[in-house]
Amino acid sequence: MKNKIKELRKQRGVTQDELARAVFVTRQTVISLESGKYNASLGLAHKIATYFGVAIEDIFIFEEEES
Amino acid sequence: MKFKTKIWIRVLVGLLYLAVGVLGCILAYTGVIENAFVSTLAAAFGIAGLAHVVRNLRIIASPDAMRSLEIKEKDERNVMLAEKARSLAFGIYITAAAVLEVALFLRGMNLAGQVVAYNICAVFLIYVVCYWALRLKN
Numbered sequence: 585m586k587n588k589i590k591e592l593r594k595q596r597g598v599t600q601d602e603l604a605r606a607v608f609v610t611r612q613t614v615i616s617l618e619s620g621k622y623n624a625s626l627g628l629a630h631k632i633a634t635y636f637g638v639a640i641e642d643i644f645i646f647e648e649e650e651s
Numbered sequence: 652m653k654f655k656t657k658i659w660i661r662v663l664v665g666l667l668y669l670a671v672g673v674l675g676c677i678l679a680y681t682g683v684i685e686n687a688f689v690s691t692l693a694a695a696f697g698i699a700g701l702a703h704v705v706r707n708l709r710i711i712a713s714p715d716a717m718r719s720l721e722i723k724e725k726d727e728r729n730v731m732l733a734e735k736a737r738s739l740a741f742g743i744y745i746t747a748a749a750v751l752e753v754a755l756f757l758r759g760m761n762l763a764g765q766v767v768a769y770n771i772c773a774v775f776l777i778y779v780v781c782y783w784a785l786r787l788k789n
Contacts, residue, residue, distance in 0.1 A: 605722070613728040625727050 586645040590618040592636050607631040654721045658707050665703030672697020741778070745771060 593603055600618075604611045607628060616622035617632075624632065624644070633640045675693020678684040684693075710716050723729065748771050755764035 608722055608725065610723055610726045610729065613726055616728060622728050622731075628727055 585623045585647065586620060587617065587624075588643050588645070589614070589632065592638070592643065593618075596636070603632075603635065606635050654717065655711065658711055658717065658720075661707045662704055662711070665700045665707060668696050668700025669704060670700070672700055741774075745774065748774075 589603075593600070600611050600614045604614045608631070609628065613622065617624055629640050629644055633643055636643065672693050672695070675684070675690060676697060679690030679693060684690060710720055748767055752764050752767040752771065755761075755767060
């Protein structure tokens with residue numbers, strides 16, 4: 585699943601560490617999310633969306649082939 | 652359970668290890684236990700317990716270190732990786748035990764082969780029980 589975390593984070597001038605601490609995960613998890621190696625759980629996706637003040641579907645792009 | 656409570660429990664476990672270690676060392680020193688393996692094990696327990704106590708007390712004293720540890724332990728990716736590793740370890744263990752069992756029977760070591768076979772059965776039984784217990788819960 586693709587996502588716009590890196591894009592949003594850079595737009596807001598937030599570091600990976602700040603984002604990680606805000607959503608209660610490690611920086612390594614943020615790195616994996618940004619590189620698309622790891623897909624966030626619904627709970628984490630909600631936390632990230634709330635942090636950036638946008639809807640979940642505005643950050644995470646679900647592609648039909650993945651299902 | 653609050654994370655701080657968990658850390659305090661770890662301190663208590665460390666103290667228990669330390670007490671067992673000290674007791675073992677005293678028994679070895681007074682000659683009650685004359686087994687070198689047991690006295691070495693007791694000393695190792697004591698050192699491990701002391702390290703456990705010191706480490707966890709330092710974490711309790713620093714709120715920042717406690718938060719970092721809590722994040723590290725509760726991080727969903729870390730939890731997922733640990734679960735995957737456990738699952739993989741289970742698969743590898745069962746396969747290796749099955750190969751070992753066949754090898755033991757082929758070499759005529761029937762008793763050892765039986766022990767390994769019962770072990771595989773026991774692990775599978777535990778797996779099935781855990782699976783059904785989790786299925787009822789989720």
